[in-house]
Amino acid sequence: MALPAQTSQAGAVLAAESIGHGCSADRHAEDTAQIHASSGIQQCDLYDGNKPSPKPSRKSSFVADVDELATPAPFRGFFSEPRLAPLRREYFIIIVRxxxxxxxxxxxxxPVYWGALSDSAKLTGNLEAWFIDRDGARVGQSLVAAVRKYSPPGPQLAWKFMDPDDVxxxxDVQRMVLEEQVWVAVVVQPNATTHLSHARVNGDQTYDPTTAIKVFYSQARQEIATGNYIVPLTTAMLQATTSAYATQTAQRYFAQINSNGEPNSTALQLIANAPQTITPAxxxxxxxxxxxxxxxxxxxTLVGNIFLxxxxxxxxxxxxxxxxxxxAQMRFLPYIALRIIVPLVAYFPLxxxxxxxxVAFDLPLGTKYGDAGGFLLSFFFIYLGMCALGLSLEAMITIFTPRFVPFFLF
Incomplete structure (x- = not known):
């Protein structure tokens, strides 16, 4: 009756001894089997090859847990740690490259973009401007002669003198400006000379000098060029030429009313009633x-293209x-089709x-083709722009790889 107790005690001793010496679970099972055999207990199925191996003992899982706990944790320290020197070297190589x-x-x-803007003032001679004389009399002829001689320092527009019958x-002139055939058109209105002379003679207080000339331009064509060159240069030219004409015609008129050395009081009274006939005339x-x-x-038009x-x-x-x-699982032709079709479909909702x-911010898209037509045109313009850039990126990402494709985007 004491055999089971002795057997259990001996097995416990050997188990503790095996753990202390790091023996395997199989060695522990073998020793335990030998003790059982010597104690008269038969164990016939311990090493039967036809049966699956016995479950690992609790001791084996304990050793595995100990091994996991013994695994050193990954190093974490400061950037200047000596053991990080190789990685630090690679890091700086990537950043410097x-x-x-x-x-x-x-x-x-x-430099391409900077250079295009730095000398833009020298290229204003490529901006075509029309001067049209519909008056054909003193005002129109004087202004045409003055514009031909006008040559200030600095940038100038390319002035062309158009025949009124041709334009x-x-x-028709407004339509040509809107269709971008010309940047600006200065038109001396018909009978400008007659209206001015009649207003002077009759002292017409309703005479409006601004009706003599009309300047047609389209700011929305290019607001930067219009604001920096078209309007300022045209205004400077008109200011110089009309001021010169006003001075000449005033001298001529005063010479007429003082032909006998005494001023014509009636004429002076009429000028007093309509001084705008003298200046600015x-x-x-x-x-x-x-x-x-x-x-x-x-x-x-500016930042939005960067967003696209x-x-x-x-x-x-x-x-x-x-x-x-x-x-890796696709053939070549279906793979190429996938790379082309999927982006084209994705660009549509974008x-x-x-x-x-x-549309949400009430942009005037329907100025020429109506709201519906303007919206569709703007949509197709945006879509084609995304297709042009996106498909070029799809092609270049194969060559440059995702690491360097941002350089192509620039």
């Missing part, structure tokens, strides 16, 4: 055919990540959403 590439790209691309009436009216009066349009580039780049990177999951944002 990227900085050098960006500096090189900066000097390759930025049609003022409505003639002036002009600026007619802005297409005003740039939507502040939100600047966001669309960013959105296209995002879709390109998303498509690169997504197709990596299945590209372009529509962008166009709807413009």
């Amino acid at each position: 990227a900085t050098a590439l960006i500096v090189a790209l900066m000097w390759i691309c930025l 049609g009436d003022d409505d 003639i002036s002009w009216t600026m007619v802005n055919l297409r005003p740039y009066n939507a502040p939100a349009a600047q966001a669309v 580039c960013i959105f296209s780049f995002m879709i390109t990177m998303a498509n690169s990540t997504a197709r990596a999951l299945i590209e 372009s529509m959403s962008y166009a709807l944002v413009n």
Whole structure:
């Protein structure tokens, strides 16, 4: 009756001894089996090859837990730790390489844009401007002669003197300006000389000097060029030429009313009633055919194009990540079709959403083709812009890889 107790005690001793010496679970099971055999207890199925191996003992899981606890934790320290020297070297190599590439790209691309703007004032001679004399009398002829001689220092417009019969009436001139055939058109109105003379002789207080000349231009064609060059240069030319004409005609008129050495009191009274017939005598009216009066349009035409580039780049990177999951299992032609069709489909809702944002802020899209036509044209313009940039990024990401494709985007 004491055998089971002795057996249990001996097994416990050997188990503790095996754990202390790091023996395996199998060795522990073997020793225990030998003790059972020596104690008269038969164990016939301990090492039967036809049966699955016995469950690992609790001791084996304990040793595994001890091994896991003994595994050293990953090192974490300061950036200046000596053991991080190799990684730190690689880190700085990547940063310096990227900085050098960006500096090189900066000097390759930025001078093109900077140079285009730095000498823009010298290129104003390429901006075509028309001068049309419908008067054909003293006012029109004097102004034509003055404009031909007008040559101030600095930038100038390319003035062309058009035959009134060739350009049609003022409505035709306005249409040509809107269709971007010319940047600005200065039109001396019919009978300008007659109206001025009649107002002087009769002392017409209702005479308006600004009806003598009309200036047609379209600010929305290019608000920067219009504001910096077209309007200022045209205004300076008209100011110089009309002032010179007013001085000449005033001297001539006063010489007429003082022909006998005594001024004509009646004529002086008439001039007092209508002094605008002497100065400025003639002036002009600026007619802005297409005003740039939507502040939100600047966001669309300038910064908005940068946003479109960013959105296209995002879709390109998303498509690169997504197709990596299945590209290894696809044939070549379906793979190429996937890379082309998926971006084209993705650009459609993006372009529509962008166009709807413009509508939400009441951009004047229906100036020429109506609201519906203007909206569709703007949508297709945005869509084609995203397709042009996005598909070029899709092509270049294969060559440059996602790591360097941002340099192509720049």
